[in-house]
Amino acid sequence: MADKRAEDDTEVRAALAEQGLEPTTNDDAVLSAYDALLRQAADYERAARAARERIQAAADAEAAADAARQRLDADIAEAASARDAAEALRAEATTELAQLRLRSEQVSAREQEARDGFTAQAQAAHAELDAELERRRQAAQIEEEERRRGLAEEHAEQVARLQEDQAALRRSEEELNDQRRAVLGQQFQLQRKLDDLEAEIQARAAADVAALDRELQVLRIQSDARIKTIDELRKQLADQEQQLLRIGGTDPQYLIDERDRLAADNAELRGKLAERLADDDLHRLRWLERQHREVTGERDRLAYRVQELEGAALASRINNLQLKQLSDAERHFEVVARGYESRIAELHGTVEQLTRDRPDPGTPLFPRCVAMDDDPQLNEPGAISAERPNLSQLARSLQAVMFADSRRAYRLNDVCVLLGGLAMSRLHLLEGMSGIGKTSLPVALAKALGTECTVVEVQAGWRDRTDLFGHHNTFERRFEESEFLQALYLAQTPRYRERPFFIVLDEMNLARPEQYFSVLLSKLEHEGEPIQLVTRGTGRAPQWFVDGWRIRLPRNVWFIGTANQDESTLEFADKTYNRAHLMELPAQRPWLPQAATVPEIEPYGAVALRKSFEQAKQTHRTDTTEVREFLEEIADDLREHGRAVMGPRLERQLEAFVPVVVAAHAGDPVAERPEGEDSGQDGRSLAADHFLARKVLRSLRGRYDVTPGGLNKIRDVVCTVWELRGLRGAPVRCVRLLDDEQRRREG
Incomplete structure (x- = not known):
């Protein structure tokens, strides 16, 4: 009996713990009452007649358990529905966030389009103004020329027309200044509209982003609440499942009685607990909950207000910036206006001085070129050899003579390559x-x-042909002849017209040759009409000009451009590389043994030199075929791994280059100290290595669409086919170029 009572005490304490109540010393009376009930229950148990009633109670308990299970299933279904709703809200929030990012990108794109549109409009306005200024200048030139023709007829009429032209020039200048100020005003208005549009776009984007952030925060709070509810329902479900497991092994009637008793005890204990919490703690708890809700609402309201104030502050800063820009523009226009006024005064003085000190109409338009016509030394042709030079002897003689003059030599291979390039x-x-x-x-x-x-030293500011040839000074009625133009004319004088003539463009890539050298690039490719310098010539014309104002491109002239590769220079375009012969000189120049006598080179003519080139093409046709077959054998790998191909222009250059290099390299070797990496090459292998590296593989430099693996495959193919074709030495130029590109990609 005592063991039974101890077990019952343990069950009571467990039931109190499940209800969240801890037994205290005040519970002794409850336990005594519980002992009395146990004794009564023992009497009932001894009564077997209550079996039917207990069976019926068990059935009722089972029905109640089924009802509870159905309620649990409904709760589980509701929890699953809540989970699906939370997932839908999370997906909706993700979609809205993506839409927000898309809208931000669209706003940025519209802002860029607006900026590009206004910039293009401003550029078009500038272009239109420049075109109008050029038309007016040409019109002024035409009027000036017409007026000049009338000066010889009557002095009085000349003075009157001069005054009229001066007045017209002043009006034209005033109109141009008005138009320029109008264009500047339009440009300022366009810039101001662009700034307003940028500010509006930024403000709208900031407002949209803030609103979407608030919506996203609300959705996150709702999602967290739903997830918390799901967790609580899961916990309740687990507790009920535990209770069902415990019910399965106990007498139902006993459980019913126990439940009623525990319910009464629980009510009594809750009453005691409520009496203890009804004073300050319960009131303070409810007050804290209410304060928490009020503080949360006030925080949300203040956050929204902060966003509104930030938007207003942004708009205020934009307005202040616009006012400052207007003020700066006003001061700028005042400075510009004063500058224009002083410039107009200077122009008036210049016009008066020029009209007062007008040169003689018979003054030559190209005075320096005319001076060459009057130089007796340039009018004497001089003695030149009409025989074709032997290219092998010429190459070695050139190397020896250049070494004797400078005490530093150029390698024989470089001289042979240079002759092939000519x-x-x-x-x-x-x-x-x-x-x-x-x-x-x-x-x-x-x-x-x-x-x-x-x-000729190239300047970084060269942009068009006038920087190369010079320009026409309308007021002084003469052409400002550049050093380049004088060299072109010097090459046509009787002294040099039959000789090779070289014009060096030093630091050629300080500016873009595709801009200032474009006319000559076209003329070198397709020789045609002479180059026009002015629209009409006056005074004495140079003797070797065409029609007095056009100059031919002499066939005896070779243009040689030097190029450094550093941060101050520009890259040549492919059209320049494709038309040119490219050489890269080594950093170390060799030293030759002192020769007993320095050979004398007869002055050969350009025609004789070209005849030697043509003879070499006939003599060494087999070498050209061998080099072409070598390039054709590796062409597929070059196209696949490097996207490098040989076009018709390169085919023509190959036919002219290879035989001259072979002919110049033939003969006894030259002792050079130290020997170069390509000392083991003969003429054919030298031509193949140089042409492949400088004209074909050069297109791989700086191209990162060609992978390091592709460079390795090209290197292996070149070396393998080189050995199979029996070429002497090694393709040192090709291997060095490919290795440099490999290191550049690897870092």
Whole structure:
């Protein structure tokens, strides 16, 4: 009996723990009452007649358990529905966030389109103004020329027309200044509209982003609440399942009685607990909950207010910025207006001085070129050899003479490649580090050949043909002849017209040759009409000009451009590389043993030199075929791994280049110290290595669409086919170029 009572006490304490109540010392009375009930229950148990009633109670308990299970199933279904709703809200929030990002990108795109549109409009306005200014200048020139023709008829009429022209010029200048100020005003208005549009777009984007952030925060709070509800329902479900498991092994009637008793005890204990919490704690708890709700609402209201104030502050800063810009623009226009006024005064003074000190109409338009016509030394042709030079002897003689003049030699292979380049193209590009003799090479070559070489220093600001040839000074009625134009004319004088003539464009890539050298690039490719310098000539015309204002491109002229590769220079375009012969001089120049006598080179004519080139093409046709077959054998791999192909222009250059290099390299070797990497190459392998590296593989430089694996495959194919074709030495130029590109990609 005592063991039974101990078990019952344990069950009571467990029931109190399940209800969240801890037994105290005040519970002794409850336990005593419970002992009495147990004794009564023992009497009932001894009564077997209550079996039917207990069976019926068990059935009722089972029905109640089924009802509870159905309620649990309904709760589970509701929890699943809530989970699906939370997932839908999360997906909706993700979609809205993506839409927000898309709208932000669209706003940025519209802002860029607006900026590009206004910039294009401003550029169009500038272009239109420049075109109008050029038309007015041409009209002024035409009027000036017409007025000049009438000056010889009557002095009084000349004075009157001069005054009229001055008045017209003043009016034209005033109109141009008005138009320029109008264009500047339009540009300022366009810029101001662009700034307003940018500010409006930014403000709207900020407002949209803030609103979407608030909506996203609300959705996140709702999602968290739903998830918390699901967790609570899961916990209740687990508790009920535990209770069902416990019910399964106990007498139903006992459980019913126990439940009633525990319910009464629980009510009594809850009453006691409520009495203890009804004073300050319960009131404070409810007050804290209410304060929490009020503080949360106030926080949300203040956050929205902060966003509104930030938007207002942004708009205020934009307005202040616009006012500052207007003020700066006003001061700028005042400065510009004062500058225009002073410039107009200067122009008036210049016009008066020019009209007062007008040159003689008979003054030559090209005075320096005319001065060459009057130079007796330039009118004497001089002695030149009409025989075709032996290219092998010429190459070695050139190397020895250049070494004797400068005490530093150029390698024989470089001289042979240079002669091949003269046969291939009239445009040469010499690349390499500074101080290795790029400019001195053509100067020494011209001196050895007994001809002239003019060095023209290219400026970084050159943009068009006027920077190269010069420009027409309308007021002084003469052409500002550039050094380049004088060199072109010098090459046509009787002294040099039959000799090779070299014009060096030093630091050619300081500016873009595709802009200032474009006319000559076209003329070198397709020789045609002479180059027009002015629309009409006056005074004495140069003797070798065409129609007095056009100049031919002489066939005896070769253009040689030097190029450094550093941060101050620009890259040549492919159209320039494709038309030019490219050489890269080594950093170390060799030293030759002192020769007993320096050979004398007869001054050969350009025609005789070209005849030697043509003879080499006939003599070494087999070598050209061998090099072409070598390139054709690797063409598929070059196209697949490097997207490098040989077009018709390269085919023509190959036919002109290879035979001259082979002919120049033939003969006894030259002792050079130190020997170069390509010392084991003969003429054919030298031509193949140089042409493949500089004309075909050069297109791989700086192209990152060609992978390091592709470069390795090209290198292996070139070396393998080189050995299979029996070419001497090694393709050192090709391997060096591919290795440099490999290191550049690897870092």
